[in-house]
Amino acid sequence: MKLALISDIHANLQALQACLTHARQQGVDQWAFLGDLVGYGADPTAVLDEVMDLAAQGAWVLRGNHDEMALHPPGASNAEATLGSQGAQWTHGQLTAGHRAFLTDLPLTLSQDGLLLVHASADRPDTWRYVDGESAAGRCLDQALAQQQGPHVLVGHVHHQALYYRGTGRHLMKFDPTPGLPMPTPVHRPMVASVGSCGQPRDGSPRAMYAIYDRRAQKMVFHRVPYNHLDAAAAIRRAGLPEFFAQRLELGR
Amino acid sequence: MKLLNPGHLIDGFEVQACLHAGGMAHIYQVVYAPSEDGTHRAAEFPMAMKIPRMTAGDGAENIVSFEVELQILSVLKGPHVPRFVAAGDLSRLPYLVMEYVEAQTLQHWLDRRQTLAVSEMAALGAAMARAAHSLHQQNVCHLDLKPANVLIRADGSAVLLDFGLSCHAQFPDLLAEELRKAVGSPVWISPEQVVGVRGDPRSDVFAIGVMLYELATGELPFGEPATAAGLRQRLWMDPPPLRKHRPDLPEWLQEVVLRCLAPVAADRYPSAAHLAFDLTHPSQVKVTERGRQTEGTGFWTHFKRWVRASGMAYRPSPVPVQQIEQVPIIMVAVPHHDVSDATLYSLREAVARSLGIRPGARLACVTVISPNLTSSTEADKGETQVHRWHLSRLQQWAQPLDLGGHQTSFHVLESGDVAQALLRYAEGNHVNMVILGAATHGVQMQRVVATVPIKVAMEASCTVILVKQSLPFERLAEVAA
Numbered sequence A: 001m002k003l004a005l006i007s008d009i010h011a012n013l014q015a016l017q018a019c020l021t022h023a024r025q026q027g028v029d030q031w032a033f034l035g036d037l038v039g040y041g042a043d044p045t046a047v048l049d050e051v052m053d054l055a056a057q058g059a060w061v062l063r064g065n066h067d068e069m070a071l072h073p074p075g076a077s078n079a080e081a082t083l084g085s086q087g088a089q090w091t092h093g094q095l096t097a098g099h100r101a102f103l104t105d106l107p108l109t110l111s112q113d114g115l116l117l118v119h120a121s122a123d124r125p126d127t128w129r130y131v132d133g134e135s136a137a138g139r140c141l142d143q144a145l146a147q148q149q150g151p152h153v154l155v156g157h158v159h160h161q162a163l164y165y166r167g168t169g170r171h172l173m174k175f176d177p178t179p180g181l182p183m184p185t186p187v188h189r190p191m192v193a194s195v196g197s198c199g200q201p202r203d204g205s206p207r208a209m210y211a212i213y214d215r216r217a218q219k220m221v222f223h224r225v226p227y228n229h230l231d232a233a234a235a236i237r238r239a240g241l242p243e244f245f246a247q248r249l250e251l252g253r
Numbered sequence B: 001m002k003l004l005n006p007g008h009l010i011d012g013f014e015v016q017a018c019l020h021a022g023g024m025a026h027i028y029q030v031v032y033a034p035s036e037d038g039t040h041r042a043a044e045f046p047m048a049m050k051i052p053r054m055t056a057g058d059g060a061e062n063i064v065s066f067e068v069e070l071q072i073l074s075v076l077k078g079p080h081v082p083r084f085v086a087a088g089d090l091s092r093l094p095y096l097v098m099e100y101v102e103a104q105t106l107q108h109w110l111d112r113r114q115t116l117a118v119s120e121m122a123a124l125g126a127a128m129a130r131a132a133h134s135l136h137q138q139n140v141c142h143l144d145l146k147p148a149n150v151l152i153r154a155d156g157s158a159v160l161l162d163f164g165l166s167c168h169a170q171f172p173d174l175l176a177e178e179l180r181k182a183v184g185s186p187v188w189i190s191p192e193q194v195v196g197v198r199g200d201p202r203s204d205v206f207a208i209g210v211m212l213y214e215l216a217t218g219e220l221p222f223g224e225p226a227t228a229a230g231l232r233q234r235l236w237m238d239p240p241p242l243r244k245h246r247p248d249l250p251e252w253l254q255e256v257v258l259r260c261l262a263p264v265a266a267d268r269y270p271s272a273a274h275l276a277f278d279l280t281h282p283s284q285v286k287v288t289e290r291g292r293q294t295e296g297t298g299f300w301t302h303f304k305r306w307v308r309a310s311g312m313a314y315r316p317s318p319v320p321v322q323q324i325e326q327v328p329i330i331m332v333a334v335p336h337h338d339v340s341d342a343t344l345y346s347l348r349e350a351v352a353r354s355l356g357i358r359p360g361a362r363l364a365c366v367t368v369i370s371p372n373l374t375s376s377t378e379a380d381k382g383e384t385q386v387h388r389w390h391l392s393r394l395q396q397w398a399q400p401l402d403l404g405g406h407q408t409s410f411h412v413l414e415s416g417d418v419a420q421a422l423l424r425y426a427e428g429n430h431v432n433m434v435i436l437g438a439a440t441h442g443v444q445m446q447r448v449v450a451t452v453p454i455k456v457a458m459e460a461s462c463t464v465i466l467v468k469q470s471l472p473f474e475r476l477a478e479v480a481a
Helices: A013-025 A044-056 A065-071 A083-094 A097-104 A134-146 A229-238 A243-251 B060-073 B106-111 B118-136 B201-217 B228-235 B251-260 B272-280 B299-309 B320-325 B341-356 B379-398 B418-428 B452-459 B473-480
Strands: A002-006 A030-033 A109-112 A115-118 A152-155 A161-166 A172-175 A191-195 A208-214 A219-225 B013-021 B025-032 B047-052 B084-087 B096-099 B150-152 B158-160 B329-333 B362-369 B408-414 B433-437 B463-467
Touching: A002 A013, A002 A191, A013 A044, A013 A208, A013 A219, A013 A229, A030 A044, A044 A083, A044 A097, A065 A083, A065 A097, A083 A243, A134 A152, A134 A161, A134 A172, A134 A191, A152 A208, A161 A219, A191 A208, A229 A243, B013 B047, B060 B096, B106 B118, B106 B150, B106 B201, B118 B150, B118 B158, B118 B201, B118 B251, B118 B272, B118 B320, B201 B251, B201 B272, B201 B320, B228 B299, B251 B272, B272 B329, B272 B362, B329 B341, B329 B418, B341 B379, B341 B433, B341 B463, B362 B379, B362 B418, B379 B408, B408 B418, B418 B433, B418 B452, B433 B452, B452 B463
Parallel strands: A002 A030, A115 A152, A152 A191, B329 B362, B329 B433, B362 B408, B433 B463
Antiparallel strands: A002 A208, A109 A115, A161 A172, A161 A191, A208 A219, B013 B025, B025 B047, B047 B096, B084 B096, B150 B158
16 A cells, blocks of 8 residues: 555645645555645645545545634634634635535544544544654654554644654654655554644745655655646635744745 | 574574674674575575674663664675665664675785785775775765775775774764764774774774784784773874885885874875775875875974874764865876877866865876877887886876875876776776767768767766866967958
């Protein structure tokens, strides 16, 4: 099985299509979408149509916090409305009943043959904790193992790519993967992989992020895919969404 | 796993004789198992299978280092490692099948070191340095170089074995851990490895230095420390000069070996390619006090370093490829006929620019002369004179360059085929960048055949800078007028 892991698409159709094309060229035979399909971006319905299509053919799809926000946007009159929740209002208005039903039915986690997929952390998935360091990754792994899941946990949510692995020591250690270079991920060695964000990279490079997990070869490779991010930013401006969302895509921050 | 009998089948391989029964693993000669019709698939090369010895009582380290070796050997390429064939599933049946290299370990040369000429020691050192550099270029540091892990082929080239403690900068390092323990073999381990640094190519330079020291003197520079304090000694201590053991050794060899063994990595050769360069060009080694001394470093120097070293602790090192690209070997081809002053000036400017952005770079100034220049004149005397004339020309050319801190050497090559000579020299010395004039070396022929610069640019495996000459000097006056 060659599994493509795509997370945090955030309604960025251009980035999604670039990653799908790239992954197909790599011979991917299974898809997993780790949540946050919508929010921030200008094309929630087109992205959902694409993902629903793949889900009908067997793709695994999880729910993220932005998907939940799009279903139940915070009140518009709320004085504490953040940029994110403004976007959620707009997204909510775009979705059809079919889209909403699809999002409502999505699970928070998926466990399969030594793999645990989750949007945020396996440590109480419904509270959307960030796996953003060695200790957070450690708690995520401990929870997965305690529930007889894993030992490979694949997560999104943080918008950065990283691999947390266990060597001879007891604790997880962070490793910054080199894009495009397959790394050994033997099935007996516990790890937590943060696959990064397809539709809103935040590490200073606008290129889309995703990863491929190759079960047979026991290797994992993190990819960076250039896409037309200027088009995606222009679409955000056309939709009248906050300017900051557009700038983020242009800068990758 | 207990010893296997010949004829035992494992995943398509048939076990033959046991070649080695070490503490960590058994190594067997293997062939492909016979297929159903009884025919043997012929292997392209002899193969060996390594099976770790693991019993219930074995620590995790044994299996982890086997896992490290499997990960790294399976991606390494080139003539300086055994070719990878296959690996067994670690959780089911761990084994590793690789090329069986017919060669002697370095121990063989250590055993007969009394009969070794200095040139043979240098050749062995250069072979090890080239092999190590080839790993570093693939982002791998060996970190456990020692005589048992170095094979020398009949043609003099080296093959490195046993990657169980190695580090691949682009893979998670399974042997790194929070405690930052020393991982390596006590005799050859570098000072930075003692404090837990893994991934500095200069650690391998250090280990090669230890082996050269033993080849040359029969002594181990730091003995065989058995305690942590004994290991830390190399963080501040210079070993006794080689010439204290053997006064007949040349100063340049001592200079080279002691530079490999400097306690601080920054004081060693910046890359294994630089080391190979010096070992293959002894006459170009710049001998300092380090090479001349016959008495060891004094108490006070050691004491001061000891104080400083007591605070020395783990520090992450940059990725090997980045690190060795910071210290390129730059080669400039200086033509000796059909060349204008303007071209020579532009070449010098280009060299100055390249050296300017790479403070650790080394410079090799090369000129190629035709063999009949020397052979037509009267034998040996004529040859050295011609060479000397060209050498001093090269030195004059380089005079205006600010070469402070840059190791520089001058070479006169003899060949009828200039491009081929330059290419071969660049290849043989791991040159990272060739600088040559765009319209020198045969400008009249440019339209008819590929000229020297075109041929070099197309065939070199490194970066080539073709320098256009600045405005000819004679026209500067016109412009000014």
